[in-house]
Amino acid sequence: MQKVVRMDDMNGVASGFPKTAGAQAVVEITDLSLVYQTADHPVTALANVNLTINKGDFVSFIGPSGCGKTTLMRVVADLEHPTAGTALVNGGSPEQARRDRAYGYVFQAPTLYPWRSVARNVMLPLEIMGLPKADQRERARAALELVGLTGFERKYPWQLSGGMQQRVSIARALSFDPDLLLMDEPFGALDEITRDRLNDELLSLWKKTHKTVIFVTHSISEAVYLSTKIVIMSARPGRIIDIIDSPLPRDRSAETRDSQAFLDVAHRVRQGLLAGHGKDD
Amino acid sequence: MARMIRPPAILTRALPLLFVLAVLAVAWLGGAVWLNAPQIIDRWQRDGKTDYSTGELVTAAWSQERPLLPAPQQIYADLAKSFSGRLDSPRNLLFHTWVTGSAMASGFGLGVLLGGILALGIVHVRTLEKSLMPWVIASQTVPILAIAPMIVVVLGNIGLTGLLPKAVIAMYLCFFPITIGLVKGLRSPDPLQLDLMRTYSASPIQLFWKLRWPAAMPFLFTSLKVAISIALVGAIVGELPTGAQAGLGARLLAGSYYGQTIQIWSALVVSAVLGMGLVGLIGLVERITLRYQAVPKAAGGRG
Incomplete structure (x- = not known):
């Protein structure tokens, strides 16, 4: 535990922003490295990562392909295991958090099960957790309402558009009401108009539910628009090169995108990404 | 430009089917004449009959008692005669169909069971894949005609005769696609779908x-x-190899012993119809079970 405190201080210094007193850390990552053993040579997916995510934060990981942003999130989700350093979720191990069903994970693809109707897809985690049938139905209804898909309960995934499918998968992650939402480029495959609309929906959802969100993206405007904290990453080896605590207000709307503050943050993110990229080529 | 007149939908769907049927009928009837006529001409020449019309020859070619290739109407007549007999009579093909069908059903049941167990083992126990799979594949490279008599003899020696040896042979053949298909299917979920289940512990x-x-x-x-x-x-x-007492296989064997080609063809037709019916039945169950799969592709062309 001592280690964590030290890391928190370091992180506060590194990001250049004082830590808000009393903020509760949901994710604490200390000196974390992850090396894959491949056939010819080891690949360093993450090198020396330090990061703290507080309750209620909306944190984006942004960076080029291969910078380890997805890997870092998968470590939090206990889908990957670090080779050095520690990751704590809610003060315990990621494995414990997974067993406690502390987080909901939204993948790049909707990963809906084609043999299940929309409602039954949303009920999947609830079934696994053994909730009573009536409770499952009620929660599925509420989750679908939250993502604006009331009336689509009996449809099958192939009958929905890509955007609607991704909303079902968000509803599925929300159905058991986890405090932490892990989203891996959830809107990456969608067109920009749909993506903007879903960004707004996600923001209002986040405000309504007070969840902590970790969001992987490689869209600068998406990261700036959504996040309270932007983590800029770089590849080979995957590492954090800058952490920006966004000065934008929590309440955001279409006008926010045109504000000077928005443009400033976007500029800083772009500079960070360029600097990180320059070292490779 | 002149617009084409569209025939009714049912006709456009039935036409290709009717066309294939017509081609098949013409080929069959023509083939029967082509194959059977030389024999008839030979016989007629021996009998000193040299004056005959084409019509006469065709009629004779389609109504021989033991033709090389029986005409469809001869097979139909044989089937109709056979089905009109008593159900438990060995002259009735339905009786033989029942004998073969029950052996097939038992063998199929056993095969699904064996194939399923093997697939579960292979998917869940890593060492089983390496140790079992070569045997599974080797079993299918042995010609069934070579192994069938041995199964009959071995099982007969320990007092098992009748339906069981046949069911075992059917099982031996049919467990293989079950194992292969089920292994593939159980491994078909993609990594993200598996990750999803992991996130739910x-x-x-x-x-x-x-x-x-x-x-x-x-x-x-x-x-x-x-x-x-x-x-x-x-x-x-x-x-x-059982001495051909009863069943469609027995009819085939008896037919070839005595040169009863029409009997052989009748048994062939019945087994083909039985096979089509069974595959169709599984297709029906599939459509009910996998209703969710009504992907837009399947509805294409109707709109």
Whole structure:
């Protein structure tokens, strides 16, 4: 535990922003490295990562392909295991958090099960957790309402558009009401108009539910628009090169995108990404 | 530009079918004349009959008692005569169909059971794949005609005769597609679908019933269709070395002993119809079970 405190201080210094007193850390990552053993040579997916995510934060990981942003999130989700350093979720191990069903994970693809109707897809985690049938139905209804898909309960995934499918998968992650939402480029495959609309929906959802969100993206405007904290990453080896605590207000709307503050943050993110990229080529 | 007049939908759908049927009928009837006529001409020449019309020859070619290739109407007449007899009479093909069908059904059931158990073992126990799979594949490279008599003799020695040896032969043939299809199907979930179950900390049993099993269904049904048709082949082959007392295989064997070609063809037609019916039945169950699969592709062309 001592280690964590030290890391928190370091992180506060590194990001250049004082830590808000009393903020509760949901994710604490200390000196974390992850090396894959491949056939010819080891690949360093993450090198020396330090990061703290507080309750209620909306944190984006942004960076080029291969910078380890997805890997870092998968470590939090206990889908990957670090080779050095520690990751704590809610003060315990990621494995414990997974067993406690502390987080909901939204993948790049909707990963809906084609043999299940929309409602039954949303009920999947609830079934696994053994909730009573009536409770499952009620929660599925509420989750679908939250993502604006009331009336689509009996449809099958192939009958929905890509955007609607991704909303079902968000509803599925929300159905058991986890405090932490892990989203891996959830809107990456969608067109920009749909993506903007879903960004707004996600923001209002986040405000309504007070969840902590970790969001992987490689869209600068998406990261700036959504996040309270932007983590800029770089590849080979995957590492954090800058952490920006966004000065934008929590309440955001279409006008926010045109504000000077928005443009400033976007500029800083772009500079960070360029600097990180320059070292490779 | 002149617009084409569209025939009614039912006609456009039936036309290709009717066309194929017509081509088949013409080829069959023509083939019967082509194959049977030389024999008839030979006989007529021996009898000193030299003056005959083409019509006479064609009629004779389609109504021989033991033709090289019987005409369809001869097979139809034989089937009609056979079906009109008592159900438990060995002259009735339905009786033989029942004998073969029950052996096939038992063999199919055993094959699905064996194939399923093997697939489960292979998917869940890593060492079983390496140790079992070569035997599974080797079993299918042995010609069934070579192994069938041995199965009959061995089982007969320990007092098992009748339906069981045939069912075992059918099982031997049909477990293979079940194993292969089910292994493939149970492994078909993609890494993200598996990750999803992991994020829910699903138990292995939940992982199986909520993901692997439903994902395997389309593969299983394809395998079942292959399996049931070769289970039928297995049951028929199993009847050949038993001395051909009853069953469609027995009819085939007896027919070839005595040169009763019409009888052979009747049995062939019945087994083909039986096979088609069984595959169709599985297709029906598949369509009911996998209703969710009504992907837009399938509805294409109607709009």
